[in-house]
Amino acid sequence: MGIGSWLARVLGFEQQRFGRVVLTTAALRQIISFGRENHPNEFSALLEGKIKNGTLTITHVVYQHYEADDRSAIIHLNYPMSTNVIGTVHSHPTPDNRPSAADKRYFNKYGFVNFIIAKPYTLRSLACYDGKGRPLSFSVR
Secondary structure, rough: OOOOHHHHHOOOOOOOOEEEEEOOOHHHHHHHHHHHOOOOOEEEEEEEHHHEEOOOEEEEEEEEEEOOOOOOOEEOOOOOOOOOOEEEEEEOOOOOOOHHHHHHHHHHHHHOEEEEOOOOHHOOOHEOOOOOOOOOOOOOO
């Protein structure tokens, strides 16, 4: 069992389903800022939020210590397990925001949604994926 499955069970998300993904404006600003500040290296962070009435709302980007270069970023988890971690975000220093095979393996371990923001680090270069690397639509509010 991956940590994502374990988190789902522990946090009570396992039975909850969502049909919509919403990213708050504040979280979007943090993602864009982290991408730009860390370029040309990747960055990686956790996402906090909750599922309510069929909508998964991402409210915070949670920075964790990580190691990065221009091809990867690895998080060193040091985060209380009683939090509302629901996914991940990381950057690609190229214009390609599609997940690599390594990204897809990583996605399956941490939460329900995974975002990739690519150069030039704007809303248009941000993509969302499920735990298997399939694209998900999302909105910002």
